[in-house]
Amino acid sequence: MDKLKVMEIEIANDLLTILLLYSIPESYENFRIAIESRDELPSPKTLKIKLIEEKIARKNKEIPNFRVHNKLFTPRKRSTNVTGKPKVANTTPTKKETETTITNSS
Secondary structure (H helix, E strand, C coil): CHHHHHCCCCCCHHHHHHHHHCCCCHHHHHHHHHHHCCCCCCCHHHHHHHHHHHHHHHHHHHHHHHHHHHHHCCCCCCCECCCCCECCCCCCCCHHHHHHHHHHHC
């Protein structure tokens, strides 16, 4: 916008706003439709501010989902034995575990 002023090229604000709206990524389609459906189009400067706010809102929305995802679905590291093969968990309880279970259930 400032470059156009330097070059002394005048473009109507509505036309400039429409050009800006159609230059944003396709993922902003809902945003674009919301702006276009207003009774009056915002000025290019206002649109620029709204686009920045939208980008910040989208970025802030992504971060919590990423953190929750990592906390809930962190894969466990598999331990390996000396040969490099995965260790197999021993499902047979030890004598002490068996005695403790029998004592607690009595």
